[in-house]
Amino acid sequence: MANQKEAQLYNTSDDKEIIALLAGLNTGDDADLFESSMNELKGLAKAAGMKVCAMITQNSPSVNQATLVGSGKVEEIKARIGYDDADIVIFNSTLTPMQIRNLERALDREVIDKTALILQIFSERARTREALLQVEYARLEYMLPRLSHMRSGLTRQGGASGSKSSKGAGEKKLELDRRHIEHRLAELRRELKEMDKERATQREKRLSSPFPKIALAGYTNAGKSTLMNHLLGITGSSDEDKLVMEKDMLFATLDTSVRKISPQGHRTFLLSDTVGFIDDLPTSLVKAFRSTLEEIKYADLILEVIDYSDPDHRRHIEVTDSTLNEIGAGTVPKIYVYNKGDIADRIELPFVRDNNIYMSAKNDTGMEELLSLIDKVLAEDETQVSLMIPYKRGDIFSRINDSCKVTSSKYLEDGIEVTAFLRKADQNRYKEYLLS
Known part of the structure; x- marks a missing residue:
């Protein structure tokens, strides 16, 4: 289905720079x-493996409908x-x-926009x-609304006047491709729906875990993956297979990763890394x-990572917070x-000031803080409660520990009386063992 132009748009793996x-x-x-x-666009081009030769800009109060610029x-x-x-x-x-x-x-050259460039990076x-x-x-x-552009080199009309079909080879090809894409989109929707069910099952398992769920979020290239790897390092879990890729590049990682972090002297938690955000992230x-x-909205806490060295970091915070609100995670601490x-x-x-911390993950500066x-x-979501855990449910006692x-554990005739600080979710999970 894909013609040469489409292949160029989504494949830059050949040897030529x-x-x-x-x-x-x-x-x-x-x-x-x-x-x-514009500098961000330059970073995206470099992330796609391209060499940027120049940037040409124009200031104009209006858009040229034919060519965007004059x-x-x-x-x-x-x-x-x-x-x-x-x-x-x-562009x-x-x-x-x-x-x-x-x-x-x-221009006699291939022309794409920022959306197509981001799609290319995600594809790779x-x-x-x-x-x-x-x-x-x-x-x-x-691609769907742009098929007529991609097939502009084909004959659009043909056939003699009065014939049963006045459609040319190009137009027939357009309709075939449109049907092919719509059919493939339907297939993808079905497959992704099935994967959503699998994701929901995995999410239920994580939600049933006794450990708090923490999600990393932030603008692309803010250092989320670096932070995850260094948290794994200081907890002695820096095995190669557990580390996530970190690179000074926009959208270096796309796939969600979940790791268990067990730092000495601090509580254990599950940490998830997600795709980075960007201004005008394509709606598709x-x-x-x-x-x-949406995995983020099920977290108990979000670590919003910000590149403090970027002069535009305040706008990055606005973009990230806006995206979090859009996916229903705006109220998560x-x-x-x-x-x-x-x-x-x-x-x-x-x-450290309130819920803000200034640090350097790469240099391990501020990790303990x-x-x-x-x-x-x-702890702000926790309340001190007392529970009576039967001896046969030692697994629950271990989880709470x-x-x-x-704060205290007493071995009594009926079981273990435990006094501990529990989150609301844990209180609901162990409500049958709560002492009034």
Whole structure:
């Protein structure tokens, strides 16, 4: 089904280094905000394995409906393509199929937008079957309205006047491809629905676990994976198979990972890492990854990781919080982890204020303070209660000892009387053993 153009769009694995020219239109955003978005586009291009040769921008109060930017700017881009021998032009704004078609005709180069670039990165980074299916679904949803552009080289009309069909080979091919994509989307929906059921079963097992559930969330490349690996390291669980990939790159990891963290002197918890957020994350990707992202709303606590060294980190917090609200995780308690404080060099590390911690995961600076803050925030949901545990339920006694703060244990004739601080979820789980 995929033609050569589609293969180019989603495959950059050949030996030739792809040279990309970046273009952007600012219709009134703050100059610093627009510059930041262009730099982010540059980071995305590099994450896709491309070499950026230049960035060309235009300030205009309105959008050119035919080519997004004005005709003079199109000529400037064309001249720069010739100078740098660029292979592809990537626009920071979402392009309509007509704009892509017109720009490719004018520039004689492949043209994509930020959404297509992110889809390409996700296609290359997905590893688990669920992530692969989610990305394929998002990619096909993106392609469907753009089929006419992708088949622009085919004959659109044909046949003699009055014949039973006046459709040309190209139009027939378009309809076949549209049906093929719609059929595949239906298949993917069914498969992903089945995986949602499996995910729900796994989630129930985790929810029945005595250990608190903590989720890492944040803007892409804020250092979530680094934080997880260093937490594993200080708890003596840094086996190669347990570590997650960490790299100074946008969307280095996509697949959700869950690890048990058992730090000495602190409570044990389950820690999950999720895909990073980004401004204007394609709607199709949010929709496709919704079931994965929604794992966050079942957490007892969110560690929102922020790249404190990024001048635009406040906007990143806004984007992350907005996405968390969108997926129903806005009310989950949060700790704001201002990471990479060693690079920012604006404050003495570690520094803790309320539910905010400034630290450096890479240098293990502030890890002990973070664990203490986690203990403190989780304890806010706890109440001291007394339970009578029958001797035959030693497993429950062990769970409470492992996951809760136990203040006393008495071995009596009827069982073990335990006084401990329990979360509301644990009180419900062990309600039959609670003493009034």
